[in-house]
Amino acid sequence: MPFLLFPSFAHAYDNTACWHYAEQQGPRPDITCVPITAALLQSLQNATPAQLASIFNEPGETFPDGTIHYTGNDLNNDGGYQGTIILTLNAGQVAAIDATLDDPNQGGAYLHYHWSAGAFCSDLPGAGPVCPPSQ
Secondary structure: OOOOOOOOOOOOOOOOOOOOOHHHHOOOOOEEOOOEOHHHHHHOOOOOHHHHHHHHOOOOEEOOOOOEEEEEOOOOOOOOEEEEEEEEEEOOEEEEEEEEEEOOOOOOOEEEEEEEOOEEEEOOOOOOOOOOOOO
């Protein structure tokens, strides 16, 4: 019998610590309990899908346009943000990051983080140049 190796995210969908609707709605590959921070978002630059799955401990949800989506749902309020991260890949690596985040300690104020080759802005405190207001 051959020996099988499983990647580090073999236990995907184990997001019960922060996804309280799993029983009603079923498992979701995009929900991650990893706290979303500016440093985490920066670490996603040029990452591969395997690296993303390892970072988020989930495979993410792949859309027909090739983007991979994650929903940060850290309910422990340990300094991270909640929200949606959309990752655009090019040649098997993250080429753009577009995140809309909610600071649970700020009464629902939305923050943005946008990165692509040659362009970057963020509303996250201390992360870089501030994004222009949405229209």
